[in-house]
Amino acid sequence: MLDWMSPLSFFQSVLRVAIIWLAFYGSGQLVRHRLGLDKAFPLMPAELTGLITFVLLTVPLSFLGILNRIVCPVLMLVFSLPGLLMVYARFRDSRTLRKPDALQILFGLVFVLVLILNFTYASMPNIAFDDPLITYAVQPDRWLNSGRIFWLEETVFSGFPLFYEMTAVWPASMASNSLNQLSLLQVFQMSLLLLATLRSMSILQVNKRFWLPVLSVVLLTTSLYNWCSLAKTDTMALFFSTLAIACAIQQQSKGFTGSPFTSWFVMGLALATKQTALIMLIPFTLYSIKSYLSYSRNIKILAIALLIVVPGLYGIRTMIMTGSPTYPFYSVSRMLDDDWVLHHPEEQKLFNDRSSLIHESKAFPLLKQVGIFFGHMEGNILLLAAGFLFALGRRDWRDAALAIPLLVAFGAAIAVFWPPWWGYKYSILLYPFSGVLGAKLIDSSKNGLTVISVILALSIGIPGFVAVAGDGQPFARRLLVASSVLRGKWDSSTGYSVMPSSPENSTQLWANSALPENSTILSLHEEKRYFFNGRVIVGWRHPISQDLYLDNTIEDEMSILNELGVDYVGFYRSNPLLLDQENRLRMLDSIGVGSILEPVIIIEDYLLCRVHSHQDATP
C-alpha cells in the first residue's frame, strides 16, 4: 500500500480539511457577532469571515516567528471546537426537513458519487504539474519552515498577490510531510469549489431542490475536476469571484436593504488572490453598476476602497521590494527597480506566446476556438443557456438580461486569453457562477427540475463517456482513481497510468539527502522547486540569472553564478535548454570531471552538476 495513496491518507486529508473549515466557521461566527460585522457585510458567509480572520492572524504570528507547524494546527483545533458545536446546533435545528422524494434520493446518490470521485482525485498529490511546485505550494511551505512570512528571493513570484498563499498556510500546517502537504492543499481547493457553488446558490436563493444536481454538474466539469484539484490559486480566486458576483446580484435585488459592501470587499479578495481574476471585474462591474450609481458619495468611495484595500496592501509590499506594485506580471516598467527588470530569453517568449508559430499545430479556425471555449464549460454553459431560454420564454427580460454580463465576460476572456485551447483555463472562474445563474433563471419554471435532470445526465454522459474539449478525464479513469485511492493501490491493468513524478522532482529529493544543507541549485529550464529544502533558482525566470542567457563570456557567467551563490546546476542531459539556447551558455561547453560543471548524478536524463569555479576547473 502506498503511504500517499490509501484510504487512511484520504480520510485523514478530508478530516483535516473539515477541521480547517470548522475552525473558519467557528471563528467566523464569533468574530461576526463580536465585531458586529453582520451589518457591514450581511451576505458574507461565516466561514469566509473566519478565513479572513485566520489570514490576518498570520501577520502577528509571523512577527512573533511562530507561524509554524505546531502553533497553527493547535489554533485550528481550538477554533474548530466552537465551529463543530455551531454546525451541530444548526444540523439539529434543521432536522425537520421534509422526507426526500425518489428524484432527490437519486440526486443525492449521484452527488455522493461525484464527491468521492473529486475528493479522492484531489487527495492524490499531483507531482507532475508544475505551477504549485514552482511557487503556490512552495511559499506556504517555506514560511512554515522558517516560522514567518518572508520574501522568497529565489523566485519572482514572491510579490502581489499573496492572499491564497497566506490562506494556504493553515491547511499546509496540518500536513505530516511534504507529500501529504500537497494532498491537503489540493483537497482544500476542491472544498473551495464545493463551497463557492453552495454558498452562491444560497446567496442567490436558488431553489434548494436544485442544489444537489447543480453541485454535481459543477463538480463533474472536467476542467474544474482538473484545475480545482491543484494546489494553486485558481480555485480560491474562483471562490471569491463567484461569491462576489452572487452578492452583487443579490444586493441589487428589490428585497435587499442591507449594506452593499460584501460584494466589493469579496471581489477585492479575488483580485488579491490572482491577477487574472481581473477578468471577473467585467461581469462584477456590469452587475454592480446600477446599484453603485444609486449609492451616496461616501458609500461609493467606501465601496471602491473596500475593493482595492487588500490587493492594495500586497501591491504596496511588492512596490517596496521591487518598485512596481504588480510585479512580476503587468509591471509598471517605469517604476520598476533595475534589479528586478525581467528580460526573458527570446526563445522562452516565443514558446510562451501560445499564438506564435511554435504552436502552429493548434492554430484552429475561429469557430473551433470558440467551440473549444464553450465546450470546456460542459454542463455549466448548458445550465446558463437553459436559464436564458427559460427567461426569454416567459418574457422576463430583466432575468434574461442577467446572462448578458456573463456573455460579455466570455467574449472578453476569449479575446484576452487567446487562443482558447490554452486560455480557457483562465476562464474557469466563470464556470460555477454560470451554472448557478442558469439554475436561478430556471427555478421559477415548472419544468425546471426536468431540465436540470437532463443537463445532469448530459454532464455525466458526454464528458464521461463520449468527448471532451480539453484533456479528458473519462469516467473510467475517475472511477479508477477513486477505487485506487480507496484500495491503496493503483490498478495498472486498465492502461491508465498514475500521475508520474518528474526527474527533476526525484533529483531534488535525492539532493535533499545527498547535498549539504542550504545548497543552491540553478535549474536551467525546469521550474519546479518544491521538494528541495535548499534554494532552486530557475535560470530563465530570475532577474539576475536571466543574464546567463545573453551572449556572455564564461567569466561573466561564472560571476552571475557566484552572485547567486549557485552550488549546483541542473538540466536535461540530452537537451539542456529550449530550442537552441545552449549556444549562449558557455558553461555547457565545459561539462566533465574537473570541469566547470562536473556531473554528480543523473536521474532519467536529468543531470545535476557541481559547479567548480572557473579558476579551479581544469582547462
Add this chain to the structure above:
Amino acid sequence: MVILAEESRLERYTMGILPYLILAGFSLFTHPEETQVVVLNQLNDQSITSIHLLLPGVNELLPIEMPLSIPPDESIKVTVPWGFINRLIFRTDSGTVYYQGFFAASSKPDTIRICLARKEFGGVFDRIYGTFPIAVRNRTGVNIASVLVQGDSLPPGDILGRNPIMPGESLRLWVTSTEPCSLVFIDLDGFLSDTMIVAANPDTIYELTNEMFYHNGTHHSTSDPGYSLTIANCISSEALVSVEVLDELGNSALFFDLTQTPLGTWDRLTTQIADPPSLVICTDSEGREYSLDRPDSISGIYDFDLLSLNFDFSFPEGQ
C-alpha cells in the same frame, strides 16, 4: 454477352496498361538518391574534420566525403542520401563530437548549423575510428571517467574525454573491423574495470557491470548457515559504516556496525540470515541512509549506489 466480352477486353487492356501508367507517373515524382546539404560551422575555435551518417536500418556508419575540414564560420555542401537520417555525427579537430539527430534530407535545400547546441552532451557517446559498431552500456552505479582501448587502428590512451559516461548511458565505439578489441573502464576514483573483450556487432550491446570493478575492493564474509546475501559498495569516494537487514515484518534481523572497518568503494560483505530480507539499509560516513528491497536481478548482489539513497519527504528538521 457481346457487351460483356467487350467489357472484359477493355478491362484487360486497361489492366495491362495501368501499371505502366502508374510507374510512368511515379517516375515524374520520385526523389533523387542523393541530395545536398550545407554544413555551417558556427563553432568558435574548432574545425569540423569529419562527418558520418547513421541511416535507419543500416548497421554501418557512412562516412561523408569532405575535401577539406570546415573552419569556423565557413560552410561546405555535402552530398547525403535522400531521406531520413537517424544521426549525423560531426567530429572536430579538438576531438569533440557534435550531432544532429533525426534529420530529413530532402530536395529542399537545407542547412545544418553546427554549434554548441548540437554538442554531444551525454546519453550516447560516439567515438569514431571506423564504421563497425561496438555498443557498451554503463550498468554500474558509478560515473566512468575514462576508457582505454586496445585494438586495430584504435588510439592509445583515453578515448572518452572529460564528459563521463553516467549510469545508464552508452559508449558507441566505431571500429574498422570485426576483430576483437579490449576495453578498460576507469571510474572517478581511478579504479580500473576488468578488461572487456568486445567485437563489432550491431546486434550486441555489451554491459559494463559493477562486478567488473569488484576486484578493486576487499570481500569480507561470514560463513553461518542460512540465507546468504552480499552487499557491495558501488559509491565513488564513499564508505559504508553500517549495514542493517530487515525481515518481512520490518524488524531488524541483522546489524553490522562497520565504523572501525568501513566498506570502501567496491568492497563487499557476504553474510547469512535466517530468511530472505525485505529491506537492506546502509549508512555512509556522512550519516546518509541508503536502502534496497531487492538485489541486482543479474548478479544477485545488493549493489548500493547513489540512486539507492533514501528519498526524504519529511519537512526540514526542527520544524
